Amino acid sequence: MLGDAGADTDPGAEGWGPLADGPAGRVLYAGSDPAVLHPLLDEHFTPHAMDIVGRGPLDATFRALHSGRVAVYDLAYGTDVVTSPGRPPDRYVIRIGHEGRAALDVEGRATPFSPSIVSPGMAVTARWDADTSARFLCVPRSVMDKAVRTRLGESPAGPVVFRAPIDTRLPDARAWLALARQFARMTGSGLLARSPQATAHYEQVLIHALLTAQPHSLARPLAEQPPRAAGPSVLRRATAYCEENVAEPISVGDIATAARVSVRTLQAEFRRRLGMGPLRYLRELRLAGAHADLRAVADGRAQGTVAEIANRWGFPQRRHFTTMYTRTYGRLPSETLRLDAPPANR
Numbered sequence: 174m175l176g177d178a179g180a181d182t183d184p185g186a187e188g189w190g191p192l193a194d195g196p197a198g199r200v201l202y203a204g205s206d207p208a209v210l211h212p213l214l215d216e217h218f219t220p221h222a223m224d225i226v227g228r229g230p231l232d233a234t235f236r237a238l239h240s241g242r243v244a245v246y247d248l249a250y251g252t253d254v255v256t257s258p259g260r261p262p263d264r265y266v267i268r269i270g271h272e273g274r275a276a277l278d279v280e281g282r283a284t285p286f287s288p289s290i291v292s293p294g295m296a297v298t299a300r301w302d303a304d305t306s307a308r309f310l311c312v313p314r315s316v317m318d319k320a321v322r323t324r325l326g327e328s329p330a331g332p333v334v335f336r337a338p339i340d341t342r343l344p345d346a347r348a349w350l351a352l353a354r355q356f357a358r359m360t361g362s363g364l365l366a367r368s369p370q371a372t373a374h375y376e377q378v379l380i381h382a383l384l385t386a387q388p389h390s391l392a393r394p395l396a397e398q399p400p401r402a403a404g405p406s407v408l409r410r411a412t413a414y415c416e417e418n419v420a421e422p423i424s425v426g427d428i429a430t431a432a433r434v435s436v437r438t439l440q441a442e443f444r445r446r447l448g449m450g451p452l453r454y455l456r457e458l459r460l461a462g463a464h465a466d467l468r469a470v471a472d473g474r475a476q477g478t479v480a481e482i483a484n485r486w487g488f489p490q491r492r493h494f495t496t497m498y499t500r501t502y503g504r505l506p507s508e509t510l511r512l513d514a515p516p517a518n519r
Contacts, residue, residue, distance in 0.1 A: 198236035227253025249306035273305035370487025371496035373422030
């Protein structure tokens, strides 16, 4: 029996949703035919049984705001329905906000509709009123398993099982939820689309921060895992991977996987041998690439603006790029364009 937990609009969710300042997204479906909606939900979201219990017809809207390691969706049915996604076998479904009245049952327990997280294998049933709209993050189990593997140094025996309610009274959970909602809003700004590196980094931050902020079945092993001893070959593999993939949207987890160690071991090895973390090392490689591109434009060997070059190398925030570049090279990026330019180009 579904309870009323989380029935009202999620407190503190102002600005989260499509009716506030959220992006319009890509409309996957808008209409009244369940036979068309069901396959789309199965493909993009999660296998989804639906029972229309309201008097009005289905008037659904299903939007994809972002597709990547972390996908973002908006969903509304436009009539009273009971949904039974069953036991999602291969993904985590995270409700980060909703409007209207709704109720959720996870493993036989009434759970706040949002914010909440359903892990692979959990039985879930939801009640949507006609005025309910919700925003979700979806994370494939393979992505979460990889995040755990980079921290433990080995694959988990089974899926990480999170506590279903996300308790916003806890500072870590509240901070993570704010981060997730900001990510969803940013997907509509075009900023993330212009910088795949920034997008991949943000996705990894969301995944790893969730493993820290939300109680789950592997919380103790992750917290207690000590850095393992590593040799010079670890650093060689890691730096070679960074140099070969400097222009790609790689994460610290990707670097650790390439080096064949956990993230904690990788970070300890970088600090011990280079005096910096792996992400700082990668950032310095990217700054050097941006510097070379700026000089190429100044010399007339290439074309581009400071903003275009910064985005290309994974620095979507112009002010942040300018600060780091100036600290490293002692002058503004725009000054490199002018000072290095031949007289005819000044």
